[in-house]
Amino acid sequence: MASSSNDAPHYYVPHQTIWPFMMSVGLTGLVLGFIHYLNGDSGTFLMLAGAGLLIYTLFRWFGEVISESEGRQYGKWEDGSFRLGMSWFIFSEVMFFAAFFGALFYARTLSVPWLGGAGEEAETHNLLWNTYQAIWPTNGPADVGGEFEAMPAWGLPAINTLLLLSSGATVTWAHHALKANNRQHLIYGLAATVGLGFLFVILQAVEYSHAYHEMNLTLHSGIYGSTFYMLTGFHGMHVTLGAIILTVVLFRAIKGHFTPQNHFAFEAAAWYWHFVDVVWLGLFIFVYWL
Amino acid sequence: MNAQAVQHADHDHHDHGPAKGWMRWLTTTNHKDIGTLYLWFSLLMFFVGGTMALVIRAELFQPGLQLVQPEFFNQMTTMHALVMIFLAVMPAFVGLANWMIPLMIGAPDMALPRMNNWSFWILPFASTMLISTLFVDGGAPAGGWTMYPPLVLQTGAAFPMLIFSVHLLGISSIMGSINIIATIMNLRAPGMTYMKMPLFVWTWFITAYLLIATMPVLAGAVTMLLTDKYFGTSFFNAAGGGDPVMFQHIFWFFGHPEVYILILPAFGIVSQIIPTFARKPLFGYSSMVYATASIAFLSFIVWAHHMFTVGMPVAAEVFFMMATMLIAVPTGVKVFNWVSTMWKGAMTFETPMLFAIGFVVMFSIGGFSGLMLAIAPADFQYHDTYFVVAHFHYVLVPGAVFAIMASVYYWLPKWCGHMYDEKLGQIHFWLSAIFVNVLFFPQHFIGLAGMPRRIPDYAVQFADFNMISSIGAFGFGFSQLMFAYIVIKAVRGGKQATDQVWEGAQGLEWTLSSPPPYHSFSVQPHIK
Numbered sequence: 101m102a103s104s105s106n107d108a109p110h111y112y113v114p115h116q117t118i119w120p121f122m123m124s125v126g127l128t129g130l131v132l133g134f135i136h137y138l139n140g141d142s143g144t145f146l147m148l149a150g151a152g153l154l155i156y157t158l159f160r161w162f163g164e165v166i167s168e169s170e171g172r173q174y175g176k177w178e179d180g181s182f183r184l185g186m187s188w189f190i191f192s193e194v195m196f197f198a199a200f201f202g203a204l205f206y207a208r209t210l211s212v213p214w215l216g217g218a219g220e221e222a223e224t225h226n227l228l229w230n231t232y233q234a235i236w237p238t239n240g241p242a243d244v245g246g247e248f249e250a251m252p253a254w255g256l257p258a259i260n261t262l263l264l265l266s267s268g269a270t271v272t273w274a275h276h277a278l279k280a281n282n283r284q285h286l287i288y289g290l291a292a293t294v295g296l297g298f299l300f301v302i303l304q305a306v307e308y309s310h311a312y313h314e315m316n317l318t319l320h321s322g323i324y325g326s327t328f329y330m331l332t333g334f335h336g337m338h339v340t341l342g343a344i345i346l347t348v349v350l351f352r353a354i355k356g357h358f359t360p361q362n363h364f365a366f367e368a369a370a371w372y373w374h375f376v377d378v379v380w381l382g383l384f385i386f387v388y389w390l
Numbered sequence: 391m392n393a394q395a396v397q398h399a400d401h402d403h404h405d406h407g408p409a410k411g412w413m414r415w416l417t418t419t420n421h422k423d424i425g426t427l428y429l430w431f432s433l434l435m436f437f438v439g440g441t442m443a444l445v446i447r448a449e450l451f452q453p454g455l456q457l458v459q460p461e462f463f464n465q466m467t468t469m470h471a472l473v474m475i476f477l478a479v480m481p482a483f484v485g486l487a488n489w490m491i492p493l494m495i496g497a498p499d500m501a502l503p504r505m506n507n508w509s510f511w512i513l514p515f516a517s518t519m520l521i522s523t524l525f526v527d528g529g530a531p532a533g534g535w536t537m538y539p540p541l542v543l544q545t546g547a548a549f550p551m552l553i554f555s556v557h558l559l560g561i562s563s564i565m566g567s568i569n570i571i572a573t574i575m576n577l578r579a580p581g582m583t584y585m586k587m588p589l590f591v592w593t594w595f596i597t598a599y600l601l602i603a604t605m606p607v608l609a610g611a612v613t614m615l616l617t618d619k620y621f622g623t624s625f626f627n628a629a630g631g632g633d634p635v636m637f638q639h640i641f642w643f644f645g646h647p648e649v650y651i652l653i654l655p656a657f658g659i660v661s662q663i664i665p666t667f668a669r670k671p672l673f674g675y676s677s678m679v680y681a682t683a684s685i686a687f688l689s690f691i692v693w694a695h696h697m698f699t700v701g702m703p704v705a706a707e708v709f710f711m712m713a714t715m716l717i718a719v720p721t722g723v724k725v726f727n728w729v730s731t732m733w734k735g736a737m738t739f740e741t742p743m744l745f746a747i748g749f750v751v752m753f754s755i756g757g758f759s760g761l762m763l764a765i766a767p768a769d770f771q772y773h774d775t776y777f778v779v780a781h782f783h784y785v786l787v788p789g790a791v792f793a794i795m796a797s798v799y800y801w802l803p804k805w806c807g808h809m810y811d812e813k814l815g816q817i818h819f820w821l822s823a824i825f826v827n828v829l830f831f832p833q834h835f836i837g838l839a840g841m842p843r844r845i846p847d848y849a850v851q852f853a854d855f856n857m858i859s860s861i862g863a864f865g866f867g868f869s870q871l872m873f874a875y876i877v878i879k880a881v882r883g884g885k886q887a888t889d890q891v892w893e894g895a896q897g898l899e900w901t902l903s904s905p906p907p908y909h910s911f912s913v914q915p916h917i918k
Contacts, residue, residue, distance in 0.1 A: 117417055
């Protein structure tokens with residue numbers, strides 16, 4: 101930080117920008133379209149227009165940041181803010197998943213056993229569903245969604261675990277290559293990571309299709325189906341987002357961006373990827389395995 | 391804290407003044423502009439939410455149904471809470487953080503200025519979405535701001551609007567908080583160690599952490615409501631193995647830290663103002679910091695005290711009761727420190743100080759009734775009565791809102807360069823302080839006598855105190871027009887404020903001119 105007043109570093113404060121406002125317009129359009137759809141009206145156009153504007157704005161906004169970065173506008177000081185920003189953003193994502201993991205744990209350790217008669221005063225069991233036995237996986241005492249099969253851990257999910265763990269390794273390989281200024285290996289490592297990431301998403305789509313068509317495991321399958329799809333679904337969306345981020349980083353690497361010393365965007369993408377990876381491990385253990 | 395502020399003329403090519411015309415406000419990346427936007431927005435919403443409160447109090451002026459339908463009454467209670475919490479008090483605090491934190495820590499601006507703009511510019515869209523629910527089929531949400539299922543799932547066309555406006559407001563708060571944390575951790579002037587930071591900065595530092603930790607949990611909770619209603623999930627449906635009580639647990643895991651989000655920055659403000667007008671340094675600075683951190687920590691393990699009557703194992707009732715009462719310890723530390731700061735001080739009573747002292751006294755009343763509510767067996771009686779309403783309004787109105795007003799009087803001369811009208815300010819304080827007690831104090835009595843909250847009609851034995859309370863409400867509400875008048879008058883002109891503004895004021899923000907230059911601290915000062 102600053103040591104004397106004259107040669108003190110200058111923090112980069114960007115000029116006026118319209119992109120944040122446009123992001124709000126796009127996001128509001130997207131959400132309003134979805135609201136219309138949920139209320140039974142047609143909101144498709146609004147949704148698409150909003151999404152289009154959102155994507156365009158993101159493109160321009162990030163484009164501006166990237167050209168500032170390539171134009172050497174950012175030093176160590178700005179870099180520190182970006183790092184803090186990304187870390188705390190990832191922390192907020194962790195807390196988002198915590199809400200759904202909390203729901204899963206609450207259902208498995210408290211509410212489902214109570215429905216099955218655990219505890220002394222579980223009147224729902226005595227008065228409403230006295231034949232219900234609390235065995236996980238369950239779709240509840242009213243058999244919501246009809247009979248279903250639970251997703252076994254050691255088929256596709258185990259393969260997906262391997263895919264994500266390897267992608268964590270390949271992104272580290274790319275990082276080492278970047279620091280050693282080995283551009284070729286950087287690009288190979290990134291390409292492998294992106295490939296593994298999208299392969300994961302495809303396999304998960306296969307898994308969902310299998311669950312819907314052959315196992316009658318749907319969003320409607322009581323608390324098991326709810327927690328299963330909510331947790332794996334939001335995780336899948338995060339994998340998709342992470343893979344898109346890594347794709348941008350890959351294209352930037354191909355264009356010759358990043359130096360061995362200065363490559364925050366790469367690191368942020370890698371942090372995000374590792375976060376997605378760790379969430380998956382939690383999912384694999386608590387949703388599929390135990 | 392001695393600061394050598396070095397003020398440089400802006401020769402650097404990076405520096406630029408505000409853009410011309412109204413586009414300035416859409417495109418600004420300047421922390422002062424964005425702070426100003428937040429504060430005006432908050433003031434507007436304060437009157438919107440206040441109008442809703444007056445509809446409630448007008449209906450309750452007499453027993454029987456007078457003015458509005460019960461359904462609309464319920465919409466008013468729900469919307470009043472949502473507007474006041476998410477659109478008035480929280481944006482006011484974020485606006486103050488935007489304006490003051492860079493000035494107080496000697497930073498050039500906020501750490502992430504473009505994102506800062508976005509944090510604000512989500513708000514007008516989200517709030518329009520929320521408030522326009524009043525005009526859709528089925529009316530606005532009417533099941534209470536806590537959105538408990540299954541009741542909230544009966545909301546009409548407003549339901550998805552409610553859910554998504556909460557999502558948007560959450561995005562805004564999370565980004566605002568990330569920005570505040572990054573600014574505090576990365577942009578402090580050389581020599582300003584953590585334990586030299588002004589207390590307002592400290593309390594916001596901890597508040598931002600609470601926001602980042604809990605807003606995503608609220609987002610998860612309302613997402614589950616959305617899928618339960620539209621996509622056939624069973625999170626809160628016992629028939630499918632879920633549990634409506636689970637929503638309450640997840641909601642209050644957010645909701646209780648949210649309570650401290652609404653009060654910790656107020657603690658910070660009061661800790662800035664009292665030393666200035668007592669002309670003594672804050673008593674027990676480090677204990678204030680540790681007390682704030684303790685309150686934040688405890689706020690994560692007390693949530694179920696909002697749910698004592700819902701049905702929980704006895705062990706849980708006891709745990710949450712004990713943990714809740716523990717909060718009185720760090721809060722007591724704070725109150726005693728404020729009082730000790732004033733002890734033998736050379737005190738003067740300008741408007742900010744009046745509001746700050748009003749805060750200490752009346753926040754403590756709200757704290758004491760909170761302690762009563764913490765006792766689980768007693769809460770079985772108090773739950774969902776007007777006693778609860780009186781309790782949280784004491785901590786939020788003469789608590790949080792008084793602190794915000796104190797801060798506006800305290801910093802307004804710095805912001806706009808003009809002194810406000812001191813005489814009018816003092817009249818505003820006394821009207822507010824008297825009417826707020828006329829408004830809320832009788833609610834303790836009718837609550838203890840058994841009047842439930844969120845009802846448009848009531849038994850005749852509650853009539854007298856309700857009438858008094860309604861008179862207080864209208865008195866308090868109309869007194870606030872004075873506040874808007876005083877602020878606008880000061881912005882438009884008035885006696886030129888000095889740099890230091892207040893004789894006893896200490897800190898970096900007072901070393902700058904009033905108003906400060908568009909870009910302050912382009913070169914950081916050194917803190918000894």
